[in-house]
Amino acid sequence: MLTLSILIPLLASLGLFFWSDVTKEKARLVALGASTLSLLCLVVVWLRFETGPEAPAFQSVSEVSWIDALGVAWRVGVDGMSLAVSLMSGLLFLCAIAWPAETKGRARQYYGWFLFLQGVSLGLFLTLDLLVFYVFFDLTLVGMYFLIGRWGHDNAEYAALKFFVYTLAGSLAILLAILGLVLANGTLTFDMRELIAAQPLGGTDLRSSLILLGFLVGFAIKTPLVPFHTWLPLAHVEAPGPASAVLAGVLLKMGTYGMVRIPFQMMRETFAAYTFPLAIVALVAILWGALVALGQTNLKRRIAYTSVNHMGYTVLGIAAAGAMIGSESVRTLALSGAVTEMVAHGLITGALFLIAGGFQARTGTYDLARYGGLARVTPFLMVTYFLAAFASFGLPGLAGFVAEFQVFAGTFGVYPVLAAIGLLGLVVTAALFLMMGQQIFFGETKPEIAMVRDLKHAEIWPLAVLLAFVVLIGFLPGWLLDMIQTGSAFASFHPSVGQ
Numbered sequence: 001m002l003t004l005s006i007l008i009p010l011l012a013s014l015g016l017f018f019w020s021d022v023t024k025e026k027a028r029l030v031a032l033g034a035s036t037l038s039l040l041c042l043v044v045v046w047l048r049f050e051t052g053p054e055a056p057a058f059q060s061v062s063e064v065s066w067i068d069a070l071g072v073a074w075r076v077g078v079d080g081m082s083l084a085v086s087l088m089s090g091l092l093f094l095c096a097i098a099w100p101a102e103t104k105g106r107a108r109q110y111y112g113w114f115l116f117l118q119g120v121s122l123g124l125f126l127t128l129d130l131l132v133f134y135v136f137f138d139l140t141l142v143g144m145y146f147l148i149g150r151w152g153h154d155n156a157e158y159a160a161l162k163f164f165v166y167t168l169a170g171s172l173a174i175l176l177a178i179l180g181l182v183l184a185n186g187t188l189t190f191d192m193r194e195l196i197a198a199q200p201l202g203g204t205d206l207r208s209s210l211i212l213l214g215f216l217v218g219f220a221i222k223t224p225l226v227p228f229h230t231w232l233p234l235a236h237v238e239a240p241g242p243a244s245a246v247l248a249g250v251l252l253k254m255g256t257y258g259m260v261r262i263p264f265q266m267m268r269e270t271f272a273a274y275t276f277p278l279a280i281v282a283l284v285a286i287l288w289g290a291l292v293a294l295g296q297t298n299l300k301r302r303i304a305y306t307s308v309n310h311m312g313y314t315v316l317g318i319a320a321a322g323a324m325i326g327s328e329s330v331r332t333l334a335l336s337g338a339v340t341e342m343v344a345h346g347l348i349t350g351a352l353f354l355i356a357g358g359f360q361a362r363t364g365t366y367d368l369a370r371y372g373g374l375a376r377v378t379p380f381l382m383v384t385y386f387l388a389a390f391a392s393f394g395l396p397g398l399a400g401f402v403a404e405f406q407v408f409a410g411t412f413g414v415y416p417v418l419a420a421i422g423l424l425g426l427v428v429t430a431a432l433f434l435m436m437g438q439q440i441f442f443g444e445t446k447p448e449i450a451m452v453r454d455l456k457h458a459e460i461w462p463l464a465v466l467l468a469f470v471v472l473i474g475f476l477p478g479w480l481l482d483m484i485q486t487g488s489a490f491a492s493f494h495p496s497v498g499q
Helices: 002-018 024-048 080-098 107-126 130-151 156-184 192-198 206-222 231-238 241-266 268-273 275-294 299-322 328-363 379-392 399-412 416-441 457-475 478-484
Strands: 059-067 072-078
Touching (some): 002 024, 002 072, 002 080, 024 107, 072 107, 080 328, 080 457, 130 241, 156 206, 156 231, 241 328, 268 275, 299 399, 328 457, 379 399, 379 416, 379 457, 399 416
């Protein structure tokens, strides 16, 4: 099932690239069908997934030999973390593909690249082979490069180039680190399970430290963390709304997911030695992202900077979980919060970027000064915006609160001062979203936007699906937390896992 969830969108993408006379509507139906089938494969895996401390570390595992001489194989499998992030990604891709988009007369290529990006993104989260992970990591750059460059706005080509070069540089640092990690192991293998068990590197000697640095810099660019974030705002502003939703909701998670899966799990001792500096970097991202977002006058750029802020929460939780101080229970809570934040941020910010795309399609601008009084003409758009905004700054009863409560509760048990300072980011985030909502929806309706249409049916259901899960996780988070806390990522906290 996991292999099918990857291959279905990739094969459908290939079919669209060769189907030269397909109409826009048929291309859209093919994309929706393939994306839905891929998501259903993941749902089947979810229904079979065992939770609890006695469950296997990785489940639904399948393996096919590929390059035996290098220890490389097609290996797929899931633990709670990868399954949760994959399900969120599959759902967000489906909603982004369903969102009405201006394809500029190239619908076949537009939907083809979306399906390609879905296939390689799921491949990254589902693979258990380190070299295949790297291959998928790089291929995601190709898909997003074309979506931004060919269907973006005025400065799209430059934004796509900057995104590609910046993140490619990070991926090269990751490649060098992967080679260093694998060669340090006694047996040549790229099997993640074996490397997690072997712990090839430890301590803080020069080699271990440099390999860890390669991983952290590469994943920090992808996440992104300050000061490696400068590619992100431009990419978001120039990308079409659905591509922005996937960029923020899925591609950014590859940085934090990779951080947990590789250095956190495979270099536990070395990672633990550097968790405090990593937590400081995360804190800077939290505060910088929130404060810079507050000063933006471009709607999409403001939302983009909040992603820097929220991914800072995730990395703060990862750093606290990796530290070898504090009780196991608080570090478990921190890591659970970090993974929950990956899922929550994907759903919430995915919805926000679709909403931003809806604004631009109606008014032709992201300039906040051009908006005002839209509550009178777009009540449904207002409701979806405020629901997503409340979730983003952690209002109780919504997914953001579940994630951020765990992150800060866990971090307080490890780095209490950093956690206390980090809470200021929530205050600033609440202020910037409320101010933006007030500027867009309240006051006098400006004449130039008085005839703006409210959400269409084709826009309502993708937002309704995403926000329904935001509310569900907020009120009933147990099913998600049980899934997340099962498997290899939490094995160090629960030694019986996978035994």
